[in-house]
Amino acid sequence: MSFRRLLPCAAIVPLLFGACAAPAVEADEGAGPVEVVTTFYPLQFATEQVGGPDVTVTDLTPPGTEPHDLELTPRQVAAIADADLVVYLAGLQPAVDRAIAENATGTVLEAGALVPAPPPGADHADEPAVEPGHTEEPGHDHDHGGRDPHLWLDPENMELIGSGIAAALSDLDPDDAAGYADRDATFDARLTDLDERFRTGLARCETRAFITSHEAFGHLAARYDLEQIAIRGLSADEEPSPARIAAVQHAARDHDIDTIFYETLVSPEVSESVARDLGLRTxxxxxxxxxxxxxxxxxxxxxxxxxxxALRGANRCR
Structure with a gap:
């Protein structure tokens, strides 16, 4: 499997009235590694994989922190301003989006522009119905534009992100372009193997539906022909309505689901409550x-x- 594509023009955001045709500003020869700021873990990981020893990566979201809730310190804002390259995902972290727009002076790479839009419905696979006239509960401010931002849960998307980062680094640091290309190829091969493990492991399952705490798995579900049923919408901290919980409970019975999934960075309370009511495990x-x-x-x-x-166990795959 190879997903290599040319770096889309829209992915690199010119900061000083530039256009995509304008040449990138190269790092000074002998100035040391390219200074890269990433905004949360998957982008940090991809950058480190393709950048290797030729980059220094500063990630803005500390371990254990929910990325949506990040508020930046003055030092982090300064890091954005000083970076040769900033890699971010628009709409995921509003405070980060504002800081990049106001302070970044180097190359800015928007990871979402590297990934094609999913087919209609792929972001909201088997979303349970809610009461008429009701959409999202108030109290959250994460603007994803109706699109599941968790692009990296599809290995093909992760490869496209890695290749886009490698291309941006090669523009900034052409002397080390061969190293970026070699590491990107290795990253691609590992993602190919991962994709094959998922395809094989999820090929024969008793049920193709799974229940999760919020709509974070649309890209994964679309990739492997699964049905995501989410207790919450795209925002992990919204309070689900009684009607939505009832719809999830009904779906669990219809699909013979025995597991309710929760996440590591979000309270499991709602998932545990739904599981208790149905006598299911988490x-x-x-x-x-x-x-x-x-x-x-x-x-x-x-x-x-x-x-x-976890999916193989919950979906009783053979």
């Missing part, structure tokens, strides 16, 4: 927004493998 399905003490793996690949094992 387990972790990690959206891999960040690492935490409770994480079931050490890095992106081990966390994805843990997710595969």
């Amino acid at each position: 387990a972790v399905l990690d959206p891999i927004e960040g690492l935490a003490d409770a994480s079931t793996g050490a890095d992106y690949f081990s966390l994805m493998d843990a997710n595969l094992a």
Whole structure:
């Protein structure tokens, strides 16, 4: 499997009235590694994989912190201003989006522009119905534009992100372009293997539906022909309505589901409550927004493998 594509023009945001045709500003020869700021764990991981020893990566979201809730310190804002390259995902972290728009002076790479839009319905697979006239509960301010931002849970998307980062680094640091290309190829190969493990492991299952605490798994579900049923919408901290919980309970019975998934960086209280009401068990399905003490793996690949094992168990795959 190879997903290589040319870096989309829209992915790189010119800061000083530039256009995509304008040449990138190269790092000074002999100035040391390229200074990169990433905004949360999956982008940090991808950058480290393709950047290797030729980059220094500063990630803005500390381990154990829910990325949506991040508020930046003055030092972090200064890091954005000083970075040769900033890699972020628009709409995921409003405070970060504002800080980048107001302070970044180097190259800015928007990871979402590297990934094609999903087919209609892929972001909201089997979303339970709610009461008429009701959409999202108030009290959350995360603007995803109706699109599931968890792009990295599809290995193809993760490869496209990695290749986009490699291309941006090669523009900034052409002397080390061969190293970025080699590491990107290695990253691609590992993602190919991961994709094959998911395809094989989820090929024969008694049920293709799973219940999770919020709509973080639309890309994964679309990739592997699964049905995501979410207790919450795209915002992990919204309070689900009674009608939505009732719809989830009904779906659990219809699909013969025996497991309710929760996440490591979000309180499991709602998932545990739904599971108790139905006499079901709970387990972790990690959206891999960040690492935490409770994480079931050490890095992106081990966390994805843990997710595969959890889905195989819950969906009774053979």
